[in-house]
Amino acid sequence: MITRRTAILGLPPALLAAAATPAEAALTGRAYATNEKDNTISVIDLAQMKTVKTVQTGQRPRGFDLTSDGKRLLVCLGDSNRIDILDTTSWKVLGSINTPDPEYAALRQPGNNPLYVSNENNALVTVWNIDTQKMLVQMPTGVEPEGMAVSPGGQVIVNTTETTSMAQFFSYGTGKNVANVLVPPRPRWAAFTHDGSEVWVSSELGGTVTVIDAKTFKVLDTIHFVVEGLRSTFIQPVGINITRDDKRAFVCLGPANRVAVVDVPERKVLSYVSTGSKVFDATVQKYLLVGQRPWHAGFTPDENYLLTANGLSNDVSVIDVTRLRVINTIPVGQQPWMVLVSPA
Amino acid sequence: MLGAIATAVGTGLTRSVSAQTTQASPTPTLTIGYVHWVHSVETISYIFTPPLDNGRSGAEVGITDNNTTGRFLNQNFLLSVVETHTNEDPVVALNTLIAKGIRLVITDRPAADVLKLADVAAPHGVTIFNAGAAEDALREENCRANVIHTAPSYYMLTDALAQYLIWKRWPRWFLAYGTQPNDLLLAAAYRRSAKIFGAHIVADRQYKGKAGSRETDSGLIELQEQLPVFTQNAPNYDVLVCADENSVFGGYMPYRTWDARPVAGSAGLIPTSWDPNSLEFGGRQMQDRFVAYAHRFMTALDMNAWVAVRMIGTAASYAQSLEPDKIMAYMRGPNFQLGAYRGLSLSVRDWNGQVRQAILLSDSGRTVVSMSPQPGFLHQFTVLDTLGTDKPETKCKLTTAQKG
Numbered sequence: 102m103i104t105r106r107t108a109i110l111g112l113p114p115a116l117l118a119a120a121a122t123p124a125e126a127a128l129t130g131r132a133y134a135t136n137e138k139d140n141t142i143s144v145i146d147l148a149q150m151k152t153v154k155t156v157q158t159g160q161r162p163r164g165f166d167l168t169s170d171g172k173r174l175l176v177c178l179g180d181s182n183r184i185d186i187l188d189t190t191s192w193k194v195l196g197s198i199n200t201p202d203p204e205y206a207a208l209r210q211p212g213n214n215p216l217y218v219s220n221e222n223n224a225l226v227t228v229w230n231i232d233t234q235k236m237l238v239q240m241p242t243g244v245e246p247e248g249m250a251v252s253p254g255g256q257v258i259v260n261t262t263e264t265t266s267m268a269q270f271f272s273y274g275t276g277k278n279v280a281n282v283l284v285p286p287r288p289r290w291a292a293f294t295h296d297g298s299e300v301w302v303s304s305e306l307g308g309t310v311t312v313i314d315a316k317t318f319k320v321l322d323t324i325h326f327v328v329e330g331l332r333s334t335f336i337q338p339v340g341i342n343i344t345r346d347d348k349r350a351f352v353c354l355g356p357a358n359r360v361a362v363v364d365v366p367e368r369k370v371l372s373y374v375s376t377g378s379k380v381f382d383a384t385v386q387k388y389l390l391v392g393q394r395p396w397h398a399g400f401t402p403d404e405n406y407l408l409t410a411n412g413l414s415n416d417v418s419v420i421d422v423t424r425l426r427v428i429n430t431i432p433v434g435q436q437p438w439m440v441l442v443s444p445a
Numbered sequence: 446m447l448g449a450i451a452t453a454v455g456t457g458l459t460r461s462v463s464a465q466t467t468q469a470s471p472t473p474t475l476t477i478g479y480v481h482w483v484h485s486v487e488t489i490s491y492i493f494t495p496p497l498d499n500g501r502s503g504a505e506v507g508i509t510d511n512n513t514t515g516r517f518l519n520q521n522f523l524l525s526v527v528e529t530h531t532n533e534d535p536v537v538a539l540n541t542l543i544a545k546g547i548r549l550v551i552t553d554r555p556a557a558d559v560l561k562l563a564d565v566a567a568p569h570g571v572t573i574f575n576a577g578a579a580e581d582a583l584r585e586e587n588c589r590a591n592v593i594h595t596a597p598s599y600y601m602l603t604d605a606l607a608q609y610l611i612w613k614r615w616p617r618w619f620l621a622y623g624t625q626p627n628d629l630l631l632a633a634a635y636r637r638s639a640k641i642f643g644a645h646i647v648a649d650r651q652y653k654g655k656a657g658s659r660e661t662d663s664g665l666i667e668l669q670e671q672l673p674v675f676t677q678n679a680p681n682y683d684v685l686v687c688a689d690e691n692s693v694f695g696g697y698m699p700y701r702t703w704d705a706r707p708v709a710g711s712a713g714l715i716p717t718s719w720d721p722n723s724l725e726f727g728g729r730q731m732q733d734r735f736v737a738y739a740h741r742f743m744t745a746l747d748m749n750a751w752v753a754v755r756m757i758g759t760a761a762s763y764a765q766s767l768e769p770d771k772i773m774a775y776m777r778g779p780n781f782q783l784g785a786y787r788g789l790s791l792s793v794r795d796w797n798g799q800v801r802q803a804i805l806l807s808d809s810g811r812t813v814v815s816m817s818p819q820p821g822f823l824h825q826f827t828v829l830d831t832l833g834t835d836k837p838e839t840k841c842k843l844t845t846a847q848k849g
Binding site for chain 2: 241244264305332
């Protein structure tokens with residue numbers, strides 16, 4: 102990892118980090134990455150740009166969420182058939198939710214409750230009170246539910262079903278299925294715009310992002326990605342992160358080893374950030390090259406930086422959001438699935 | 446709880462699975478037919494004895510998956526299975542299904558039967574899904590416009606293995622093949638793949654031993670003497686490639702060659718459309734669903750049948766119709782894609798009805814070693830078309846009339 106990092110700009114890591122950030126907000130706080138292969142969570146100190154602690158978890162940690170105060174981390178342990186609620190200071194397990202094959206879970210905000218869980222093997226979304234660890238309701242879905250998003254305000258929940266290729270909408274109050282929107286194959290992720298008007302859904306095999314009207318559930322647009330010199334089959338969009346001002350979306354392109362930067366109102370790809378290139382050419386960047394197979398990403402609270410979890414190179418890329426450059430690469434555990442920066 | 450999805454007629458047992466549905470009024474339903482060949486064979490490895498529900502259980506899990514989707518789209522799918530045995534005429538079974546108005550029929554019967562079924566089916570506007578037969582002639586000189594091949598062809602399988610062996614820099618092959626007609630076809634496919642990808646067959650030998658029973662007392666000692674003799678005095682080679690479609694000798698090759706060499710093909714490193722150890726690309730979920738349903742591991746034939754059912758279900762979702770004509774038009778169209786747990790999505794080659802798909806390379810069913818196409822093998826349109834007969838080489842001519 103070190104060799105590749107230094108190869109990017111030909112500078113040692115410390116210099117690289119220092120050189121990249123002089124006029125910008127200091128990078129501070131902590132980030133967490135779930136490593137699905139070695140059953141750990143890497144705790145990253147962003148000021149030092151390194152993994153400072155590795156927490157052992159149950160089997161196959163993948164999706165996770167954080168409470169709004171950053172004090173609790175809820176991690177899906179797919180092969181242990183439970184979700185553990187961890188204290189992010191002591192790393193003690195505060196409680197567990199026993200639920201089969203959880204892949205991803207999202208908290209309803211505001212309020213840190215309830216927790217929406219994609220039970221991938223059971224074609225179910227289950228809803229849990231995280232304080233009592235009791236199930237409130239379960240909602241049948243298509244085959245292999247995965248991506249999940251809660252609308253701002255928390256009235257609508259959207260789930261993506263990988264094998265059924267649908268974005269499925271559920272009402273918060275009744276748990277009723279209110280709409281099913283067919284999208285290109287293998288939808289992995291959904292994200293609401295912060296004004297609540299649109300839902301963006303990535304299709305890993307379709308190679309697209311579908312923009313859906315969150316009120317009428319009509320498809321407004323389909324965004325395609327083209328990277329010169331790369332076969333379209335390697336462009337497999339997964340994670341979507343939209344800035345709070347709804348201007349930019351960052352889409353992780355999996356085996357393309359890039360993050361696409363999309364203008365949200367225009368629904369056009371602006372550039373592609375690379376995360377794993379040996380030669381970093383700032384002049385021709387259209388997509389950000391990151392490490393290998395980025396699936397999910399997380400912003401720092403000030404949205405000055407975006408971190409990507411690169412599943413095949415076992416590292417986390419740090420992207421300078423303003424300058425659209427990868428400024429550092431931080432080694433984590435094996436097969437990082439998701440990364441989030443602590444909100445506080 | 447509506448509808449039994451699997452109904453066996455004829456000689457077999459009835460097995461029913463309830464489709465989960467929340468619809469109160471009757472849901473529009475499409476019944477898919479399955480002419481199932483109930484048979485097994487003696488295999489060298491006892492644990493790989495083909496189960497009697499081979500293929501059929503894959504189709505049944507596919508129906509459940511279709512209905513998990515369909516319950517949200519007001520579409521319901523049923524499977525009507527007719528069991529046939531080796532010496533029975535499958536046309537009788539097909540006519541039973543046609544009489545019920547069924548127009549999409551899966552079969553795992555051998556190549557000659559697929560051809561027969563296709564020709565009986567054509568005037569009725571019935572499409573046959575070939576889940577079992579690998580013979581390339583079915584896709585080429587004997588191609589039929591009303592057949593979709595979910596089974597990969599011999600050429601696809603041998604190209605998949607060839608790409609890996611070339612990537613590995615093992616270009617010198619000892620080809621060992623059996624005496625049955627399908628062994629000769631498979632051996633010819635290996636010779637073709639070697640030529641295309643730049644391998645050299647430095648020894649090309651037929652194993653004339655007969656299919657015997659499984660190990661008898663002291664049989665191991667005999668094999669230990671026979672197989673080194675069969676493979677001795679060969680020019681220097683990198684890998685022994687075995688074409689043994691009938692499980693006569695291939696399984697005995699590993700560790701018994703005269704020279705210390707790896708074995709591939711029908712034993713050792715095996716090209717296949719599925720392996721129960723394949724967990725990548727969401728495969729874990731497929732394996733778990735299958736084992737929970739069938740109480741055994743999922744075979745390649747199960748996958749090919751699952752693919753057929755899911756192709757129909759997926760095309761029905763996107764075409765928003767249960768009409769066979771609309772389903773087939775969408776399936777053959779440019780937008781059709783099916784995710785099938787092998788990375789790149791599956792689609793139909795419009796020149797011969799073959800489903801393009803990645804091929805797994807299995808370590809005799811223990812682990813997945815690799816998946817082809819291999820890096821570096823490029824194609825103008827899709828890397829999946831580096832496997833098998835490509836459009837410029839095809840001998841298949843589907844007329845508009847044939848496409849029906």
